Amino acid sequence: MEINATLAVQWIEKTNEKIQENKEYLTSLDRPIGDGDHGLNMSRGFKEALEKVKAGNYPTPADVFKDVAMTLVSKVGGASGPLFGTAFLKMSVATAGQQVLNESAFVKGLEAALDGIKQRGKATTGEKTMVDVWEPVVEWLQDNGFEPEGLLAEAEGAMNATKNLTATKGRAAYFKEKSVGHIDAGAASSYYVFAALAEVLGGK
Amino acid sequence: MEINATLAVQWIEKTNEKIQENKEYLTSLDRPIGDGDHGLNMSRGFKEALEKVKAGNYPTPADVFKDVAMTLVSKVGGASGPLFGTAFLKMSVATAGQQVLNESAFVKGLEAALDGIKQRGKATTGEKTMVDVWEPVVEWLQDNGFEPEGLLAEAEGAMNATKNLTATKGRAAYFKEKSVGHIDAGAASSYYVFAALAEVLGGK
Amino acid sequence: MKKIINDPNEAVQDMLEGLVMAYPQKLQRLAETTVVMRKNVPVTGKVGLISGGGSGHEPAHAGYVGKGMLDAAVAGEVFTSPTPDQVLEAIKAVDSGNGVFLVIKNYTGDVMNFEMAAELAEAEGIQVEKVIVNDDVAVEDSSFTTGRRGIAGTVFVHKIAGAKAEEGAELSEVKRVAEKVVANVRSMGMALTPCIVPASGKPSFQLDENEMEIGIGIHGEPGIERKRIGTAMEIAHELTEKILKDREFSGDVAVMINGLGATPEMELYILNKNVQKILSEKGIHVYKTYVGEYMTSLEMAGCSLTLLQLDEELKSLLDAAADTIAFRQ
Amino acid sequence: MKKIINDPNEAVQDMLEGLVMAYPQKLQRLAETTVVMRKNVPVTGKVGLISGGGSGHEPAHAGYVGKGMLDAAVAGEVFTSPTPDQVLEAIKAVDSGNGVFLVIKNYTGDVMNFEMAAELAEAEGIQVEKVIVNDDVAVEDSSFTTGRRGIAGTVFVHKIAGAKAEEGAELSEVKRVAEKVVANVRSMGMALTPCIVPASGKPSFQLDENEMEIGIGIHGEPGIERKRIGTAMEIAHELTEKILKDREFSGDVAVMINGLGATPEMELYILNKNVQKILSEKGIHVYKTYVGEYMTSLEMAGCSLTLLQLDEELKSLLDAAADTIAFRQ
Numbered sequence A, B: 001m002e003i004n005a006t007l008a009v010q011w012i013e014k015t016n017e018k019i020q021e022n023k024e025y026l027t028s029l030d031r032p033i034g035d036g037d038h039g040l041n042m043s044r045g046f047k048e049a050l051e052k053v054k055a056g057n058y059p060t061p062a063d064v065f066k067d068v069a070m071t072l073v074s075k076v077g078g079a080s081g082p083l084f085g086t087a088f089l090k091m092s093v094a095t096a097g098q099q100v101l102n103e104s105a106f107v108k109g110l111e112a113a114l115d116g117i118k119q120r121g122k123a124t125t126g127e128k129t130m131v132d133v134w135e136p137v138v139e140w141l142q143d144n145g146f147e148p149e150g151l152l153a154e155a156e157g158a159m160n161a162t163k164n165l166t167a168t169k170g171r172a173a174y175f176k177e178k179s180v181g182h183i184d185a186g187a188a189s190s191y192y193v194f195a196a197l198a199e200v201l202g203g204k
Numbered sequence C, D: 001m002k003k004i005i006n007d008p009n010e011a012v013q014d015m016l017e018g019l020v021m022a023y024p025q026k027l028q029r030l031a032e033t034t035v036v037m038r039k040n041v042p043v044t045g046k047v048g049l050i051s052g053g054g055s056g057h058e059p060a061h062a063g064y065v066g067k068g069m070l071d072a073a074v075a076g077e078v079f080t081s082p083t084p085d086q087v088l089e090a091i092k093a094v095d096s097g098n099g100v101f102l103v104i105k106n107y108t109g110d111v112m113n114f115e116m117a118a119e120l121a122e123a124e125g126i127q128v129e130k131v132i133v134n135d136d137v138a139v140e141d142s143s144f145t146t147g148r149r150g151i152a153g154t155v156f157v158h159k160i161a162g163a164k165a166e167e168g169a170e171l172s173e174v175k176r177v178a179e180k181v182v183a184n185v186r187s188m189g190m191a192l193t194p195c196i197v198p199a200s201g202k203p204s205f206q207l208d209e210n211e212m213e214i215g216i217g218i219h220g221e222p223g224i225e226r227k228r229i230g231t232a233m234e235i236a237h238e239l240t241e242k243i244l245k246d247r248e249f250s251g252d253v254a255v256m257i258n259g260l261g262a263t264p265e266m267e268l269y270i271l272n273k274n275v276q277k278i279l280s281e282k283g284i285h286v287y288k289t290y291v292g293e294y295m296t297s298l299e300m301a302g303c304s305l306t307l308l309q310l311d312e313e314l315k316s317l318l319d320a321a322a323d324t325i326a327f328r329q
């Protein structure tokens, strides 16, 4: 399984599709323990990112990731903008110059993205943030390689597991124990990112 | 019928009694076409005025009226404070130096009071203000002399007649035609002033 | 009633105390009165300038006490005129022998109480002059009516008469420029929600969830029209047109977009954008703009627009320095 | 939703336009951004000072742009951090070669977006330093939490770091005094009513008719306790005690009584009276007091109390001249 610029664009396309379909749902997750804008933020950002990369003609996936990163950074806003922006930016830097990414090169890119998110957000696992999806999924990929169905299941499980966590980072942290019982919004949108990857890789 | 300082104090006592009894009612008249404070204003002012004059030892009615005037002016506030204050002040000036007021001297005092109110308020009859009680009552006294029951009836009729007027002075004027159908609050409190006078004169 | 107060009957006293405690280097109270004054009154050689009225319009009027504006402000109970004895004390305190000028908003109670105070002061040998501000075009004006209310335009009278007095002008000159402002200033307000007088605890009027009232007074006196709430642009049009229909404006004007209490600054600036657009389309040049809370009505949501026609004299007086809590330039 | 706006999605743009239209002699926009700047940026030889954050806190932050305080303010959507590209443009515009200092309120979004902008600016060769303001004692603070929010105390950082920068101090010195303010400033807020974000049209939370919430954030983030509304004295006690329990204050302090939007000035002054009384009983000397709307939350009713421990350096920087729309002395 190899990823070229076209597939990278397809990944963004699929991600956007899922985000738009679940815009209301994402916002509803952000309402009880946040400020109720996550769906709006993500839908605005990915729509613009897709428009940007669809219009371009990219030699490498890294170039796609860079434009996605810059668009997300300037269009999403809030906390998730710099987080997803940083993720794609680090992915771009880690995979720079390579026309086609093999499995190990792409996973290295995802590792860099995860590190970027953790650094930017000063968060670690267990804090009820998107890190709680990114870290287990990246680790699972390191151990198991690209297996679409396994990837999807891992991402979904990680997302659902945020429900029982108490938030200690982001807006949800102000709700302290009351944050328990709600899936984290950024974990859910991260799940869509990986679900889209699984579909693209699975050839759907 | 003659009025000395003791009777003047009794007049204030009786007026205060009626004002306190009808405090809520006066305020309720001021609510739909005013700011709903007339009962409060009058009750505060006459309570203080009575305390003041009961404590004093006055040689003339004019001295009583002067203290009443100054107390009303500084305690009633709003529009009615300077109006009733001016009335008693002018009454005091017009009757100054006389230990006992005979009918004609007292009516002269009331005429001065009426003029004072009209000047202070720049109002004339038909504008739905206290003038619409003061003017007919003073005229009736000029024509008929002190006859308690007639006085009472005249004052009551004048007060009720303000109901059909459109206000063109005071706060009620902002309600324009909508002021029709409500008795003017200051007309009602003026009625109590004259009703008290009728009772005091009638020996009740 | 949701208010940060102790005893509602002590609200005005508590406020005045908290105010001078906040700015002890600038303001002082006149003992046992509701008068707030500059620290150094009477100012030698200067006409004393006094304004006041019911409380609940903060920062009016104590916020305008200071160099270049008022010498003293007399506070009444909420929405109730101060009594003549209070005003008299203020007059006596600020008179330096050059006379005292009273800025009165046109409400029956205010006019009568201030006029009585003026008479009492004159009886004590103090020269007193006054101006009655009636900038609110929502109300019909004739000698057979109560006349127009005084609203936010009053602040321009404080500013300009204050600048004139600060120059050392004599009483008649202060009166002349104050009357000039009154002749040249027009305002129009609108409300989205009522306010609650602490002592009553109940809203002064009712507006439906999608209603606004155009032309409302700063104590909740009824306006011209109650209608469906419009956009900022529609509101700007409505207020501007009512004012321009009443009086022609041309050349240089000063604009005040005044918040009534609960309306966020964001909305005032949005309204300002629309007002400025309309004025510029009409060829009226805005010389100076003031956006903020200048004459409020407790926690009422809404705003007023004030236009002041300027000439060279008014411009230079408007530009003069002022150093008060609420107006400093 | 009762608001004087046009399209809710254009509210911030409309506001910024209306703001610079009101004060064209003092402020300008940076074309195609949400940045509001002084007229003469970059100021030669001066460290550039920038703050910003979500809109809805007016006059913060554009109201603090001007001599003695900020060089630029970056506005995000209502209650949403501005994005790094906007902040970057501001940094580039105000840098005179002496570096740029960022004042950031401690919210995840603000911190991340401003930090990213700083990295981008550094990549372009501009020296950038920052301070993160976290004065709100309502929130627990540790390295395992999001940490304390930045609220009204931020205005003191603008004032004091601004005065230092205006003196011509270098970047590290501006950072030092800013950090000194952050170390010495504490705030605590309370709300009586929620506010409504224009784009959502719905109140951000609910409070019963006789409830207040102590420790609430300026975006409606939950506080410490929801309870029956108390008197001004009880509220003063509660806010003061929470602050004094967190940190000792002694000698000279500055006090800020900040209105959240809908609370009338009258109530702020009443609260001030009670706060001053408590402080004086505790032997804490109030050097300077600020009462008004400095850091709002749209039309939320409520207030916050801020105490700043002063030393000689902070006193002289606090006293220095400032000439901005919302803070002038």
Ligand SMILES: Nc1ncnc2c1ncn2[C@@H]1O[C@H](COP(=O)(O)OP(=O)(O)O)[C@@H](O)[C@H]1O
Binding pocket: A030, A034, A035, A036, A037, A038, A041, A042, A077, A078, A079, A080, A081, A083, A117, A120, A121, A122, A123, A128, A129, A130, A131, A169, A170, A171, A184, A185, A186, A187, D108, D109
């Ligand atoms: N410090 C952090 N580290 C990692 N992720 C975070 C952090 N803070 C917030 N997030 C993620 O961002 C999401 C919220 O995004 P969004 O609602 O768009 O931004 P905001 O909270 O500024 O409104 C959260 O659900 C969480 O997953």
Ligand SMILES: Nc1ncnc2c1ncn2[C@@H]1O[C@H](COP(=O)(O)OP(=O)(O)O)[C@@H](O)[C@H]1O
Binding pocket: B030, B034, B035, B036, B037, B038, B041, B042, B077, B078, B079, B080, B081, B083, B117, B120, B121, B122, B123, B128, B129, B130, B131, B169, B170, B171, B184, B185, B186, B187, C108, C109
């Ligand atoms: N210009 C005026 N001339 C005569 N009476 C007046 C005038 N204005 C108001 N009044 C009287 O005063 C009464 C209102 O008094 P009050 O409610 O105490 O004062 P305010 O209107 O200031 O609240 C009115 O009902 C009316 O009778």
Ligand SMILES: [Mg+2]
Binding pocket: A030, A034, A035, A036, A037, A038, A078
């Ligand atoms: Mg959110």
Ligand SMILES: [Mg+2]
Binding pocket: A035, A037, A078, A079, D079, D080
């Ligand atoms: Mg947000």
Ligand SMILES: [Mg+2]
Binding pocket: B030, B034, B035, B036, B037, B038, B078
């Ligand atoms: Mg009344």
Ligand SMILES: [Mg+2]
Binding pocket: B035, B037, B078, B079, C079, C080
């Ligand atoms: Mg009244």
